[in-house]
Amino acid sequence: MKVLVTGAAGFIGSHLCEELLRNKDVEKVVGIDFFIGPTPPKMKKDFLLHVSENPKFEFIRDNLLTMPLENIISRVDAVYHLAAIPGVRSSWGDDFKHYIDYNILATQRLLEACKNLNIKKFIYASTSSIYGEKYGAVSEDQLPEPLSPYGITKLAGEHLCRVYEKYFGLPVVILRFFTVYGPRQRPDMAFHRFIRQLLKNEPVTIFGDGKQSRDFTFISDCARATASVLNSDKAVGQTINIGGKERASVLEVLDVLEEITDLKAKRIFLEQPAGEPKHTWASISKAKKLLDYNPVTGLKEGLKQECLYLIKFYRDDAK
Template identity: 45%
Template sequence: MKKAIVTGSAGFVGSTLTERLLKEGYTVTGIDCLTDNYDKSIKLKNITPFKHHKNFKIINKNLLELDLKTLVSDHDYVFHQAGLPGVRKSWGEDFLQYVSHNIYATQKILEAVKGSRVKKMIYASSSSIYGSMNGPTGEEKLPAPFSPYGVTKLSAEHLCHLYYQNYGIPVVSLRYFTVFGPRQRPDMAIHQFIRNTLEEKPITVYGEGKQTRDFTYIKDAVDANMRAMAFGKSGEAYNIGGGSRIGLMDLITLIESASGKKAKVIHTPAQPGDAAHTWADISKAEKDFGYCPVYSLEKGLYHQTSHIRALYNL
């Protein structure tokens, strides 16, 4: 039986990926230290559907406190989804935590995978490494992070490439473009917009709302992980977008349609670190491992709205 490690297994992408792996017959070791960046009870709910699965176990510890070399030694795949997220919180005194969770933890995993039997390691990178984009952006674009968070994700990605070049580690980096859907973090815009609209509370839009984002549905992001595991080229980075690029105010209109309620919008000044636009060119992932997003933004918002209604009993 194939064995996989999923770091951040109680998080948004990690829990959904874990569920997919279990359904496909993998034995999964999840690692999650349940950081307090948002309500831990939500993370615990994320793993409820598979917590007692016979082929799943979870280790509730910080990656930096584990004997990763021993843990990795009998596993075939490593999906490194763990990290401290959030652009706005990465400024100031909190930056050290981002360095620890996003850079140092990745280096520790790479050291553990070095010389092991692991066939493929997948690193969850981010579109934040690019900064703002003025058109469809391919992987050849020179990275220019616009936030400390983006700097840490790019640094970890560079480490992955260095370990591939020097030690032949079979690592693939996936640059996620704004993943959304059920289990999305409560601090992310779509989650907040949907919840506040359902509760008839104001939603906050930073700036004039002219920002655009390339949104990727969670099941498409998970499918990208599975395909990259099987066919991704070691040492490469791939954009994982959803082909659902839209302006923020247009997104709110779709949320109104999905929720059946009118949003109450409040505009506040733009925030440092927020890129104006993101736009993924996913042709490299299409070519190398057949990635093709199938979920529309409208369908994804419907599923996420249903999830949020259940989560908060709305």
């Protein structure tokens, strides 16, 4: 099977490419990335070092909004669409136009290129941000009520997938990721920022009171679940939550990071930004049933791995 991954140089995308390349049934992975968004291009290039020498991997640096797509898609059997502009806080104001371009228009353009080709699966990477403020474990059938412009654009992408499924028979699978963390996490995300601030002896900035909790999903669990869609015919037509093994508050996470690094954080509390729910919690019963998904990495172990990665990254970056 030949697979296309958009956003291949991103946090989740680069790990997904590695996971797919380990699959003996995958003979080719074509990755596309335009090196935009909050992760610096140098970091994204480093992310690809793990796959760039694999003879089964082909990388294309180009823009989904302008590049010819049909010739590439005609060479593959499945499409993973991860490319997007991420982030809740930066989706307000003038930057929203970039979210429209890369989260909605690029998705529509990719779907147009796929609609008349023999694609076996079109897997769309969505987000827990589409749910908004919910209480308890959230199942996929609950009403989406996004709180941010970012969440709205990702939900728009889901709706686009469904209309192309309805009218052109595109075999769509939608995955909703819940707060993914681990090595290669984006520098604007909380764990990466906390660890960087601790290592540099800077004040650790916390948005809100720190009591907000998240369903944290370790990157290797997320990548395995995402890759497993390729071999699950039962997943076609479904929307599936991908959550983690443990939930915790931001303050609890910071306590664990202090323990791991043996460093004490000077905590500074900032105003709670608009658009972020107080709590997230994924029901993953559907993922267990359809994908045989069982997250295995606990929060402390996952944070250790991210710390080790960032200690090395910033040490090497300083040379």
